[in-house]
Amino acid sequence: MLDSISSSTSPIVEIRGLTRKFGDKVALNDLSLVVPRGGVFGLIGGNGAGKTTLIKHILGMLKAQQGSVHVFGLDPVQDPVGTLGRIGYLSEERDLPDWMRVGELIRYTQAFFPNWDESYAEELRQSFDLDKKARIKTLSRGQRARAGLLVALAHRPELLVLDEPSSGLDPVVRRDILCAIIRTIADEGRTVLFSSHLLDEVERVADRVAIIHHGQIMLTASMEEIKEQHRRVTLRFEQSLDHPPELIGSISSSGHGKEWTYVCNTEMSQLRNAAEAIGATVVEEAALTLDEIFISHIL
Amino acid sequence: MQIHITTSDGVPIYQQVVNQIKFLIASGRLMTGDELPPIRVLAAQLLINPNTVARAYRELETAGIVEKRRTAGTYVSEQGSPLARRERVKILAERIDTLLAEAIHMGVSIDDVMKLVQQRHEAIQSARNEE
Numbered sequence: 001m002l003d004s005i006s007s008s009t010s011p012i013v014e015i016r017g018l019t020r021k022f023g024d025k026v027a028l029n030d031l032s033l034v035v036p037r038g039g040v041f042g043l044i045g046g047n048g049a050g051k052t053t054l055i056k057h058i059l060g061m062l063k064a065q066q067g068s069v070h071v072f073g074l075d076p077v078q079d080p081v082g083t084l085g086r087i088g089y090l091s092e093e094r095d096l097p098d099w100m101r102v103g104e105l106i107r108y109t110q111a112f113f114p115n116w117d118e119s120y121a122e123e124l125r126q127s128f129d130l131d132k133k134a135r136i137k138t139l140s141r142g143q144r145a146r147a148g149l150l151v152a153l154a155h156r157p158e159l160l161v162l163d164e165p166s167s168g169l170d171p172v173v174r175r176d177i178l179c180a181i182i183r184t185i186a187d188e189g190r191t192v193l194f195s196s197h198l199l200d201e202v203e204r205v206a207d208r209v210a211i212i213h214h215g216q217i218m219l220t221a222s223m224e225e226i227k228e229q230h231r232r233v234t235l236r237f238e239q240s241l242d243h244p245p246e247l248i249g250s251i252s253s254s255g256h257g258k259e260w261t262y263v264c265n266t267e268m269s270q271l272r273n274a275a276e277a278i279g280a281t282v283v284e285e286a287a288l289t290l291d292e293i294f295i296s297h298i299l
Numbered sequence: 300m301q302i303h304i305t306t307s308d309g310v311p312i313y314q315q316v317v318n319q320i321k322f323l324i325a326s327g328r329l330m331t332g333d334e335l336p337p338i339r340v341l342a343a344q345l346l347i348n349p350n351t352v353a354r355a356y357r358e359l360e361t362a363g364i365v366e367k368r369r370t371a372g373t374y375v376s377e378q379g380s381p382l383a384r385r386e387r388v389k390i391l392a393e394r395i396d397t398l399l400a401e402a403i404h405m406g407v408s409i410d411d412v413m414k415l416v417q418q419r420h421e422a423i424q425s426a427r428n429e430e
Contacts, residue, residue, distance in 0.1 A: 040348060178346045186339045186349050203306045204347045227311050287309035 012191045017067035027053040029215040042206030043195040050215040051195040088157035092164040094148040103132035113155035121154035142173040162194035203290040213298045230293045234261045235280035248274040252296040263296040316355035325387045335373040
C-alpha cells in the first residue's frame with residue numbers, strides 16, 4: 001500500500017455517489033465531490049441547493065443513505081473523534097449555548113480540543129472586541145458570529161468549515177471572516193471549505209469552486225479555470241433571427257434580431273470557427289464575473 | 300500602496316493587481332528599489348487569496364518589472380529597462396485610445412484634440428511654475 005506516501009496529497013474530503021432524501025424530497029442526488037488539501041474551496045449554490053445538507057454529512061451529523069463520505073480518509077460518522085477534533089466549524093445559525101458567558105464558551109470549547117491555542121484565542125477575543133463576561137444571548141448578530149468564529153479557529157483546525165458565514169452580517173464582520181479565511185490558509189497546508197451565495201466574496205478568496213444545484217454538482221474547477229474558460233461572446237448574423245442558432249459549448253443565450261449573446265465554456269479559437277460555420281462573426285467578447293457564470297449554469 | 304479590487308467587471312483579480320502595480324510604477328508612485336508589501340500582508344489588506352497575490356507578483360517578475368532579492372522581498376526593478384518603457388507606452392496608448400474614441404463620438408477632429416493636448420500641457424506647465 002502507498003498509504004504513507006499518498007496521505008500528504010490525498011484529499012481532505014472525498015464524497016462518492018452521495019444521495020440523501022428527506023421523505024420524498026431528494027436533497028442530494030448521487031453527488032460526488034473532492035476537496036483537495038490546502039487552499040480555499042468555495043461551495044456556491046442558491047437557497048435549498050443542498051449546501052447545508054452536504055456540510056452536515058462532512059461533519060458526521062448526517063449518515064450517508066447511499067454512497068460514501070470520507071474526511072481525512074476517515075468516515076466521520078464512525079470516527080467522530082478522529083475527524084471532528086481536526087475540524088473547526090461555524091454554522092449558519094451560529095448555534096452557541098445562549099446561557100453561557102463568552103469566557104465560559106471559550107473554556108468549555110477548549111476542553112474538547114487538545115490543540116487549543118490559548119494565546120491565539122485571546123488575540124482573537126481582543127481583536128473581535130468580545131467581553132468575557134457578556135452572555136451569549138445578549139450578543140449582537142455580529143458579535144455572535146465573531147464568538148462562533150473564535151471557537152472555530154482557536155484550535156487551529158486542519159479543516160475550517162464555514163456554512164454561509166456572511167449571511168445577514170454587516171461589512172465589518174464580513175471583513176473579519178474573510179481575514180480569518182486568508183490567515184487560515186496562509187499557514188501551510190490548512191484547508192477552508194465555505195459555502196456562500198455572496199459570489200463577490202467567493203471570487204476574492206476561493207482557489208477552487210463547486211456549483212451545487214438541486215443536490216448535484218454542476219461544475220467544479222479552479223477559480224482560474226472557471227474565469228478563463230467562460231466568456232461572453234456577441235455574434236452578429238447577416239439576417240435577423242427569431243431564435244439563436246446552436247453554438248458549441250454555449251450555456252445560455254440572449255438577444256434579438258441580428259445580434260445574439262452567448263455565455264460559452266469553449267476555447268476562443270474553437271468558438272470563432274464555430275461562429276463562422278453558422279454564418280456569424282464575433283463582434284464582442286468579454287470576461288464574466290463569477291455571478292454571471294453561476295447564473296448561466298443554474299438557469 | 301493603494302490598490303482597488305472589484306469583482307464587478309469580470310477581470311481576473313490577479314490581473315487587476317498586475318495592472319494597478321504597473322500603473323503605480325509608470326506614474327511614479329512606486330519608484331525603483333521600493334519594496335512591495337509581503338504577499339500575506341497585501342492579501343489581508345485587499346481581502347483576496349494569497350495565491351492570487353503570489354501569481355500577480357510572479358507575472359510582474361517575469362515581465363522584469365519587479366525582482367526578488369536574496370533578502371526575501373519583492374522590489375521594483377530599474378526603470379530604465381526597455382520592458383518598463385514599453386509598459387509605459389502601452390498604458391498611455393490605452394488611455395489615448397479611450398480619448399480618441401470619445402473625440403470621434405463628440406465629433407471633435409484629431410487636429411483639435413492635438414491642439415487641446417498642447418493647451419493642457421501648457422496649462423499644467425504654468426501651474427507648476429507658479430508653485
